[in-house]
Amino acid sequence: MMLWIVPLLPVLMAPLIYLSGRREGCTGVTLLALSALIAVIGALALAMANDWQGSYALNAALVLQVGLVPSSQFVALAIPIMALPVLLFAGVHEQAPLGRLLAIMVAFVGAMELLVLAQDMVTLLVAWELIGACSWALVSHYWRDRDTVKNAVQVFLVTRFGDLGLYIAAAAVFAGSGGFGYSQLAGLDGSLMQVAAAGILLAAMAKSAQVPFSVWLFAAMSGPVSVSALLHAATLVAAGMYVLARLQPLLADVAWLMPAIMLIGLTTALLGGVVSLVQGHAKKLLAASTSAQYGLMWVAIGAGFPGVALLHFLSHGFFKAGLFLTAGVAERQAESYQLEDMRLGGRLPGSALLGGIFALALAGMVPLGAAWTKEQIISVAYAASPWLTAGVALAGGLSAVYATRFQLAMFGPVRFGRTQQRRPPLSGACRLELLALSGLAALTLGLSLFWWPGVQRWLQQQPGWELADVHLWLLAASLVLVVLGMALGAVLVQRGQLDGHQGWRRSAFCWWGLEPLTLGVGATLVKLSARLARFDRDVLERATLLLSRQASQTASALARRDADGVDASLYGSASAVTRIADFGATAGEALSERLPGSLSGLVNRGGGRARQAQSGQTHHYYAGMAIGFAVLLTLLLLGDAL
Secondary structure, three states: OHHHHHHHHHHHHHHHHHHHHHHOOHHHHHHHHHHHHHHHHHHHHHHHHHOOOEEEEOOOOOEEEEOOOHHHHHHHHHHHHHHHHHHHHHHHHOOOOHHHHHHHHHHHHHHHHHHHHEOEHHHHHHHHHHHHHHHHHHHOOOOOOHHHHHHHHHHHHHHHHHHHHHHHHHHHHHHHHOOOEHHHOOOOOHHHHHHHHHHHHHHHHHHOOOOOOOOHHHHHOOOOHHHHHHHHHHHOOHHHHHHHHHHHHHHOOOOOHHHHHHHHHHHHHHHHHHHHHHOOEHHHHHHHHHHHHHHHHHHHHHOOOHHHHHHHHHHHHHHHHHHHHHHHHHHHHHOOOEHHHOOOOOOOHHHHHHHHHHHHHHHOOOOOHHHHHHHHHHHHHHHHOHHHHHHHHHHHHHHHHHHHHHHHHHHOOOOOOOOOOOOOOOOHHHHHHHHHHHHHHHHHHHHHHHHOHHHHHHHHHOOOOOOOOOOHHHHHHHHHHHHHHHHHHHHHHHHOOOOOOOHHHHHHHOOOOHHHHHHHHHHHHHHHHHHHHHHHHHHHHHHHHHHHHHHHHHHHHHHHHHHHHHHHHHHHHHHHHHHHHHHHHHHHHHHHHHHHHHHHHHHHHHHHHHHHHOOOOHHHHHHHHHHHHHHHHHHHHHHHHO
């Protein structure tokens, strides 16, 4: 049960951070948020050392389970480490309400930890819903901006559609096994396994921004830059990839799934690279790049090397978060995310230097660790198919082009005709921003140890971390493409920015029609929801009110009828009974007492008369009999005469 501390600790700390943000300054709430993440890292260290597990039975079928496996240990530890410098940057860079922002970001980290540690479909669904809700709240942080709210709704609708797949998969697992555990997934029969695999694939595509769901990342760029760095570069989009990597051994027998994962990943990597190439908005360029890089991770998973995908996730999370934060620093100076408005020259030398490290990592330049993980993906693709190898290598070359374009356009020398602005003095906030960037840069450089054979041997000894054999000629060809890509990127910047307003560039600029299509579908759903709300208000609610009013009137009429009829008859009956009772108490009582007395008097007088007739003299008896006989004879004669 102790493992539940890891996801619950940041979730429980979030309300405290929110309340502290109202009473204390930005320094206090930032330190509290960072302390929460440090506590999570410490709890994870204890969990790994003691092999903690956890379960909570809601009933016989619903048992929430969390546990540590090699892949979950790796990702669970990486998430708070990535979040630490991002939260430090947010604490000094973002605008109020800072307590709300940091609280939701910390809660998001807890939800991601729950997702990574989940061992069953129900726990996964709970975490999946939590990260989706946190994402919507963070994207809409500046909710007073109408466009921001629209974009947050767009993000919610697209990802929510994909979430349905996870519900379908959970239902299939339960229908086939009577439970929800990951281990029960492998025991499904043919049809239910197909349904579960399709549902998981749909949910992962939407969350990892793979084609055709990639465009929601553009809408998510309306959120603060620190949110983009944490959620939409390093962690949230990693959820779909992680679930596929975690379940890949259980789903490998589904014949069509692994080829589909490779095809979707390669398509997204190539299309996302071209979209990044023509983007002039710094954050959208990085967003399209994120889709492309996760597409490469999907290729590794589909080829049967989920460990390689997770290693590239680690390197990508550090340098991509750094690139987003670097863009935020530049935007604060240029007051725009448009690359053509930047060209900050020597105004931000520290940020330019750190951004250069991140850009080289994105380009895949040796000896950075990101270059090694990219070469591993190329080797994995070579083991699967030569055509797949060519596609992955081309995607790597495109990443070198847009990485160079991003860096030179943002921090290159000021173009002719523009006035060189004097650099302002460095403030305390800027120093902390540079500290956050330096932390991410140090982690990016530290991953260069991947090139060390000793580290590679250690990785291969870990269960589930199989690596591909590296071919020197593939490495050489890949490096040539990287160098050519960097040269092409420099030429494009020198000749002027690529824009998305002519020919194929216009089509690529909006994801070949996917962006307007998604926006149209989202707008239609919002309008449909508004109309349904009006229908509910004007028709259903009004009908309910009329029915309730009619029922009230009917009840009132029945009440009046009851008062006028039933109550009156009851009152009349009660009055009659009362009068009878009163009569019985007066005249009735007197009658009941006098009648027996009168009857007894009559009986006494009759008895006296009868006693007088009993004289004891015989002639009296004969005289009486003669008189009686005469009377009887007279009556008989009179009857005949009549």
